[in-house]
Amino acid sequence: MRILVTGGAGYIGSHTCVALLKAGHSVVVVDNLSNSNREVVDAIEKITESEVAFFKMDVTDELAMRNLFSEYTFDGVIHFAGYKAVGESVEKPLMYYHNNLVSTMVLTKLCLEHGVNRFVFSSSATVYGDNKIPYDESLPLLETTNPYGETKAMSERILTDTAKANPNFSVTLLRYFNPIGAHESGLIGENPNGIPNNLMPYITKVAIGELPILNVFGDDYDTIDGTGVRDYIHVVDLADGHVKALEKSQKGTRIYNLGTGKGTSVLELVEAFERINGVKIPKKISPRRSGDIATSYANADKAARDLGWEAKYTVEDMVRDSWRFAEMRLRLR
Template sequence: MKILVTGGLGYIGSHTIVELVKKGHDVVIVDDLSNAQLETLDKLESITNKRLPFYEMNVTDEKRMEALFIQESFDALIHFAGFKAVGESVYKPLEYYYNNVVSTMILAKLCIKHHVAKFIFSSSATVYGDGVAPFSETSPLLRTTNPYGETKAMSERILMDTAFANKGFNPVLLRYFNPIGAHESGLLGELPNGIPNNLMPYVTQVAKGIREKLSVYGNDYDTIDGTGVRDYIHVVDLAKGHVAAVEADLNGANVFNLGTGKGTSVLEIIKAFESENNIKLNYQIVDRRAGDIATSYADVKKAKEVLGWEAKLGIKEMVKDAWYFEKNIK
């Protein structure tokens, strides 16, 4: 298949491209480089040994996006492009709603107009709000606790309603839990612009001496050690979940959790990183962060049963690969 990957130079998008090319698919990349680096394209071409067409543009530019649809004639779309920092979204809601929701609407419109049936959407476990884990695909979607999560929930509803009104449009909504880790080559990993918003790149930057210390947001949650518990999934496993979704023969709108089904606390991640990499981390406990919940982990039975996919890699591989990537950054 020829597959358009929006946000393809980002963390999850780049790893997914590697797995798509491994399976023989042709990939076209769109990214506005707002949270990605152009050098990632060179690294992707080095890993895949293939030239990958790249277009620098924002997905909300409907005219340019339509010209690309006409030029390339896609069989499928995987939509990663979007702002993704939970904390930042609380303070920049309008930017998040516009960028994340409008881009989804434009892409859905173009897919229908140009007969692209497969639309794989990068959603999030944040759509479950402050409900009770484990979360299954049939869990109620309570009001999300932050604007980022709300943009994902709104986009899901838009895609479901659009699929209902347009037979032959088959979106797959993938609800990620917490991706960490990096490609085994050390060439690809999570490399945010500026100060990291996610846990693992902050951990690795503290370990490398780029940051003085790691802030752990809250130790008074009702969890094993008081710190937040999340379902951490290796980014390569997550990437393979997208390949399974795009290759599946599905009709209408379908929803899948992508996680491991196990929760791990922030302090457990820190201890695993220290143990596996023989490094002591400087961290401090600070106040809770706006928009966070205590515990989130997935029920992953549906993805295994329908897509034939399940996560294979554990926390040890996640923290080792993330550190190997950080050490390779010049």
């Protein structure tokens, strides 16, 4: 199949492109490079020994996207393109609502017009709000705690309603948890522009000396050590989940959690990074961030049952691969 991957030069998108190409599919990548680099596409091609059609384009630009759909025939779409920082979404809600919702609507409209009936959406565990743990797909969604999560929940509703109105349209909503790690080659990984919003790239930037100290946001949560607990999943596992979801898509809407089912605190993750990699991470406790919750982890039984997917990598694998990627970037400077 030929798959359009929006945000395909980003962290999760690039690993999914690798997984798609390894599975025998072809990919067309659209990315505006606002939080990624063109070199990532070259790395995808090097890893897979395959060609990738790349277009620097914003998915909210309907005219540009319409021209792309006229040029290529797609068998499916995986939609990653979107802003993704919880804290930033609280500070800049209009930017998040415009970008994340308009991009979803533009893609959905063009899929219907061109008969592209497989749509896999990059959703998030944030749609559950501060809900019952572990998060299960059958849970009623509570009010989200931040605009980022709300854009994911609203996009889910847009796609679900579209599938109801168009019986041939297949939508798979993948609610995933906290991806970390990198490809074993060390050629692609999480390397955001500017100050990272996610924990692992913050840790690695401290480890290589780009940042002086790790801020741990809050140590007074009701958790094992007072710091936030999350379900960390290796990005390669996550990418494989997208391929399986695409290949096993069915008419209507399907929802799957992609996680390990295990919670790890911030301090536990830092300790694992230090222990496995032999690197000390200086840190300080800072106030909680607006929009964060205490604990989040998945019940991923449905993905195992329906898709034949389950996470294989451990936290130790995740921190080892993250550090390998950071070290390779440091050596290439």
